[in-house]
Amino acid sequence: MEAASKPEQYDALIVGSGAAGKFISWSISSTGKRVALVERRWVGGSCPNVACLPSKNVIHSAAIAHDARNSVTSGMLLSSTPQIDMAVVRERKREMVRGLVEMHEGSFKGSGVEFIWGNAKFIAPKTIVVETSDSKTRTLAAETIIISTGSRATIDDTPGLRESDPLTHIEILEMDKIPTHLVILGGGYVGLEFAQAMRRLGSDVSVVERNNRILKHEDEDISSSLTDILKREGIRFYPSTTVSKVTGRSGESIALTGKRSDQPFEITGSHLLVASGRTPNTDGLGLESTGVSLTPKGHVQVDEYLRTTSPGVFAVGDCAGSPHFTHIAIDDFRIVRDFLAGKTPLRSTTNRQVPYTLFTSPELAHVGLSEDAARRDGIPYRLSKLDMKFFLRTRTLGQTEGFAKALISTTDDKILGFTALGAGAGELLTPVQLAMAAGLPYTSLGDLIVTHPTLSEGLADLFSAPPQKI
The missing domain is CATH 3.30.390.30 (FAD/NAD-linked reductase, C-terminal dimerisation domain)
Structure with missing residues (x-):
């Protein structure tokens, strides 16, 4: 991207319209300052479009199907076993997303924030170039910049994994047919929520986990109890398993080979979902031009007030290494808002509560x-x-x-x-x-x-x- 000779000047620039970014933009704009926000894909970020809310929508549909099936089995409902139409499940989710998008578009229009569709890249500590969605180039500058670019599903370098075109949490929400046998890489939050939902919708489900149990950061009694509950629903678990090779193509036929407890392991399925971690969206931003440092894991390095190593530049949410929850991103917004306003005592990330919920049943x-x-x-x-x-x-x-x-x-x-x-x-x-x-x-x-x-x-x-x- 080529820079224009003279940057357009703003009071604040926000890169990314996720939870933290959108609230910061609205808050600063409400004080009468000139604010622009650059978003490359989803208005409102991933949560209302392809993550938190859409996944819970599908989980709810799966719960309805599960309850209906159990009601028939118990004799309470006198009808044949209900059949699932995944196209209807998908449309219910899409309808909700359309409503959320309209809500966000209305909020931005009424906020005074200039919303710019495009890809942003830093060319100097306080200057970014944006290649807009209509193929134009704009150069923007501001004294305050907030990086809110989020994260994406990690697809590692296991041989054959990328070539198998696996599902992530995004693609699985767009399925219009029930997988015959869904194999899930990862026994964490995303993996378990989709494991139960897809099982309840009618898929065979197998969860492959490298650690010796699911939810490795939870107490063992929690992990053990939830494993037993999900097993009773028919979900199969393969802990202590490392995958060394993937062959085939997700949606047709896939095979995973490796070792389980040092013994040869192989599993086949129709679809593969990768749910084994998150990668911060910090590559390609040109941060090397800003003085903004990254951590060894690729997150933006921040202090307890979410200040980066470049004065006047903040980072919030997933890309800053904050716990990957929307409600924590909203707290990040509060921290930056209060810091910019000089409100005392200042909020910070130090010793804050980090509540969370896994939406299995x-x-x-x-x-x-x-x-x-x-x-x-x-x-x-x-x-x-x-x-x-x-x-x-x-x-x-x-x-x-x-x-x-x-x-x-x-x-x-x-x-x-x-x-x-x-x-x-x-x-x-x-x-x-x-x-x-x-x-x-x-x-x-x-x-x-x-x-x-x-x-x-x-x-x-x-x-x-x-x-x-x-």
């Missing part, structure tokens, strides 16, 4: 300290644990699998961490987070009068019993 939700981390770091704690069947609402739903547990300080009764594997677990996080953020003792939740019968009622039971010393 049952859901897995967590915030704070885990048992594995407590043991590893020698942090003393007391434990309160309760099976989800004692969250009485789960009995009305017929979804009593799982449990909830909380780590309690041994000195001041504060909640150190909370994990739930159960129906609606993600909705249980907020009251626990609030108690943790306010530094309240666990008894503050145990003493609440909670509506019966709600899922939250179980929290009162969990936090009313004296925790056991570990």
